[in-house]
Amino acid sequence: MKKWLIYTFAIAILAVLALQLFMFSTIQQQKNSDEKYFNMAKQEYKIFVPYIPDSLELFGENVPVDHVLVRERLENEIVRNMYWHSHTILLLKRSARYFPVIEPILSENGIPDDFKYLAMAESELTNAVSPVGASGVWQFMKSTAQEYGLEVRTDVDERYHLEKSTNAACRYLKASKQQFGSWTLAAAAYNMGGGALKRDVDAQKTNDYYSLLLNQETARYVYRIVALKLICEQPFQYGFFIRNKDLYQPIPVKKVSVSSSISSLVDFAAEYNLSFLELKNVNPWLRSDKLVVNTGKTYEINIPLSFSHTKLTENIADPYTIFKDSIVVE
Structure with missing residues (x-):
């Protein structure tokens, strides 16, 4: 009789343990995709040297990455943006909201698509105001904005109108391309002004941006645009593990x-x-x-x-796929 009781008690204990194990396993299986994503992100985080392609173009023009000075300057900008996490992750998230507005306007005006990264470098895709008064995503000064057809007055400032300011930027860039003969120098002129750039080009007898000795800001400017292009086109390659559902969606x-x-x-x-x-x-x-x-x-x-996060994200294609990659986390 005692053996039977002991046997029964042992079976009961084993049954309870089995049930607990089953429940634990079920709970583990039911962990939602967000938990899986955050756990994977923690496990995968590493510090590493950035990838630089053997050949590279910006605005459809060659970037001479085999030249050691060019390569090291580019690496400097990639590293700065790779490891400035709060800055770059927000750039990637904003790109999903604002690039769909900028891209077709660039295309309609015959401007290389890569110039969307110039806007990103200028303002971080925000309506920023610089210490000298340059404003909006494209950072127009008041006089330049008015010269290129934007209205700037007390209650209306079209430097903050993304569509109109993008069109104005296209007109500016076209004029600079015609003056300097390359899109790369047009980008440099956007930063330092056409007059100042022309003086440096004439004095140094070269119209190759990568061979010019320029002021510190403009010397870094195009490299920063290249770095942003690389990171935005291959975010996972540069350590950014972001799902499509985490991007800022356009407001309809x-x-x-x-x-x-x-x-x-x-x-x-x-x-x-x-x-x-x-x-x-x-x-x-x-x-x-x-x-x-x-x-x-x-x-x-x-x-x-709608400003509903649920509505804005419900129709995202492949919401649990890593942005610009094929990895699925769900």
């Missing part, structure tokens, strides 16, 4: 034409069930709480259709 909008003044943009926003903050987020070119519309002038105001 409808456009409303306005041909008369708006005395209160706060009230205008409320008519569309929006806060003033939400209206200004998708219309950063509106610089005050009202809009004065001169006779014969019409503006298009973006009305956001």
Whole structure:
């Protein structure tokens, strides 16, 4: 009898242990993809020397990476951006929201697609204001903006209008390309100004950017653009383990034409069930709480259709695939 009780008790203990093991296994299997992703990210993090291709182009023009000075300067910019994690991960996330606006405008104007990385280098794809007053994603000074057709006044500043400022940047870059003969020098002129660049080109008797001795900022400028191109096109190669679902998605909008003044943009926003903050987020070119519309002038105001993270991400293709790679984490 005692043996039977002991046997029964042992079986009961084994059954409980088996049940606990099964439950633990089930819980482990049910860990969501986010936990798996974060665990993998921790395990895979390494510090390593950046990859530099044997041949490389920017704006469709050769980057002479076999030259030791060029290679080391490029490596300097890649390392700085690879390991400035907070900066670069935000650039990658923003690129998904703003590049779809910039890319078709560059294409329509016959500007190489790589110039989207110039915008990234200029402003980090934000409506930044520099210490000298350059503003917007493309960092136009007020006088240059007006020269290239942008409206800049108290309540309207089209340097903050992504579509219009991108078109203005295209006109500037075309003029610089015509002056200097290469897109690479056009990019350098965007940074230091055409007059200053021409003086250096004439004095040093070369129109090869990679052979010019330039001021420190412009000497790094094109290399920074190349580095951003490499990292954005192969983020996983440079240590950025980001899923498609983690990128900032474009905010869907409808456009409303306005041909008369708006005395209160706060009230205008409320008519569309929006806060003033939400209206200004998708219309950063509106610089005050009202809009004065001169006779014969019409503006298009973006009305956001959704700020729901769930809605913005529900139709992402391959949400658990690593950005610009084929690895799936789910």
